[in-house]
Amino acid sequence: MADxxxxxxxxxxxxxxxxxxHLYGYTVIAVTGLPSGTVYPALRRxxxxxxxxxxxxxxxxxxxxxxxxxxxxKLTRPGExxxxxxxxxxxxxxxxxPSEELEDA
Amino acid sequence: xxxxxxxxxxxxxxxxxxxxxxxAEWVREWQSELWYVPxxxxxxxxxxxxxxALWIRRERPRAAERSGMYLESPLHCLTFLSVLASAxxxxxxxxxxxxxxxxxxxxxxxxxxxxxxxMALLSGLMLPALRMVMGPxxxxxxxxxxxxxxxxxxxxxxxxxxxxxxxxxxxNRLAPVAPITNLIVTGAWIWxxxxxxxxxxxxxxxxxxxxxxxxxxGTASQTLFEWYGAESVCSRGHGLLHSAESSASYSxxxxxxxxxxxxxxxxxxxxxxxx
Numbered sequence: 001m002a003d004x005x006x007x008x009x010x011x012x013x014x015x016x017x018x019x020x021x022h023l024y025g026y027t028v029i030a031v032t033g034l035p036s037g038t039v040y041p042a043l044r045r046x047x048x049x050x051x052x053x054x055x056x057x058x059x060x061x062x063x064x065x066x067x068x069x070x071x072x073x074k075l076t077r078p079g080e081x082x083x084x085x086x087x088x089x090x091x092x093x094x095x096x097x098p099s100e101e102l103e104d105a
Numbered sequence: 106x107x108x109x110x111x112x113x114x115x116x117x118x119x120x121x122x123x124x125x126x127x128x129a130e131w132v133r134e135w136q137s138e139l140w141y142v143p144x145x146x147x148x149x150x151x152x153x154x155x156x157x158a159l160w161i162r163r164e165r166p167r168a169a170e171r172s173g174m175y176l177e178s179p180l181h182c183l184t185f186l187s188v189l190a191s192a193x194x195x196x197x198x199x200x201x202x203x204x205x206x207x208x209x210x211x212x213x214x215x216x217x218x219x220x221x222x223x224m225a226l227l228s229g230l231m232l233p234a235l236r237m238v239m240g241p242x243x244x245x246x247x248x249x250x251x252x253x254x255x256x257x258x259x260x261x262x263x264x265x266x267x268x269x270x271x272x273x274x275x276x277n278r279l280a281p282v283a284p285i286t287n288l289i290v291t292g293a294w295i296w297x298x299x300x301x302x303x304x305x306x307x308x309x310x311x312x313x314x315x316x317x318x319x320x321x322x323g324t325a326s327q328t329l330f331e332w333y334g335a336e337s338v339c340s341r342g343h344g345l346l347h348s349a350e351s352s353a354s355y356s357x358x359x360x361x362x363x364x365x366x367x368x369x370x371x372x373x374x375x376x377x378x379x380x
Contacts, residue, residue: 026138029150036153041160048164068137 010034012086014042015075016093018052019083023072032096043073051079112139115151122158131161177340179257179313182304186264193271200274221266228262228298235298250311257313261301269294309339310361316346342372 007015017028029039046052052073062069075083087093116135123131135154142150176182194217272293276286307316316337323333334349347360 024138024141025134026141026150036150037156038153040153040157044157044160044164068140070137070141071134 007082007086007089009090010038011042011046012083012090012093013096014039015046015051015079015083015086016096018043018046018073019075019080020096023074024070025073028073046079047073050076051082052076109144109147112142112147112151115148116154119151119154119158122155123161127161131158176304177315177317179308183257183260183264186261186268190264190267193267193269196271197267197274200271200278217267217270220270221263224266224270224294225262228266228294231295231298232302235295235302239299239302250313254305254308254310254313257308258301258305261304262298265297265301269297306359307337309341309343311343312339312341314340322347340372342368 013032013034014028017031022028022031025036025040025043028034028043029036032039034042043052043054047054053076054071054073056071057069059069113136116132116139119135120128120132135151135157139147139151176185197217197220269290272290276290279286304315308314309316317340319335319337321334322336334347337346337348339345342364344361344363347362349359
């Protein structure tokens with residue numbers, strides 16, 4: 001999967017955002033500035049392609065925080081490899097979503 | 106965070122576009138995300154839901170593939186349409202005719218062919234426009250089957266019109282002056298014509314059976330100079346149809362790949378398994 005990867009710039013931005021800890025759809029929107037109508041289909045597409053995977057937060061954890069459970073995304077191994085290739089291809093990606101903004105999953 | 110009623114209405118409207126089997130999960134995801142969106146930007150955020158719902162609908166397996174078990178064979182397809190057309194004709198003869206000057210109170214059987222013919226003429230005008238909207242589909246077809254494909258298409262068109270005529274008569278009976286019902290029946294007419302073209306495109310050009318076992322090839326997020334799309338196969342082993350998911354100068358039209366007889370043994374076993 002990792003060989004010959006040519007992610008579109010939008011996909012690479014979203015992958016970078018997820019890879020740097022912006023694990024939820026809305027935080028990806030906030031950090032990339034892309035509209036919701038682009039981000040959610042792109043997240044689904046990346047998941048279909050096996051570059052990320054999604055999980056629903058446990059209901060008990062959400063209930064304890066008095067909020068609805070969220071769906072969060074994580075990079076898979078092929079996703080990490082794809083992100084490495086994309087960072088070489090788009091050097092400015094590294095400026096997006098610095099790692100210190102990591103959130104709790 | 107409590108959002109206003111407008112974003113929720115937008116989400117509910119957009120959810121109608123999502124396929125039914127994914128709708129509950131889809132709504133749950135958007136509503137949970139909406140909770141975190143500041144109220145000021147929530148309407149704009151929710152407008153993206155339409156695109157997302159449409160994306161999911163486009164990506165799911167096509168309805169024709171799911172119903173292919175019943176309509177895979179051209180004979181089954183024509184039989185199914187014939188049954189519907191007969192029922193439509195029977196209803197059309199029984200229901201009162203539209204109240205127009207010089208028209209009898211009921212359609213007489215001898216009026217029905219003329220009514221269907223008039224509809225067929227209108228369909229003939231709509232078809233080229235529909236074909237243009239649906240995009241090109243001129244993959245190299247084997248010449249011998251051209252007449253058979255043409256006859257099959259004509260029969261489908263001929264059988265669909267009595268059904269639509271019945272729809273118009275029912276509409277006229279229920280709500281003779283309501284423009285919305287007129288629009289609904291006209292929409293159903295266009296949908297039926299679109300289905301006919303789509304069905305024709307998803308059939309093997311040799312035996313006219315619906316192509317099956319559609320698989321996705323390539324990855325859509327890697328679009329730069331990469332072909333990606335779907336490949337379907339004729340269950341009798343006549344060939345494969347490659348359809349690109351996004352149009353490019355090198356892949357704008359579907360490609361029909363004819364399989365030579367060396368593949369036959371594979372499909373004989375598959376046909377036995379189907380039985």
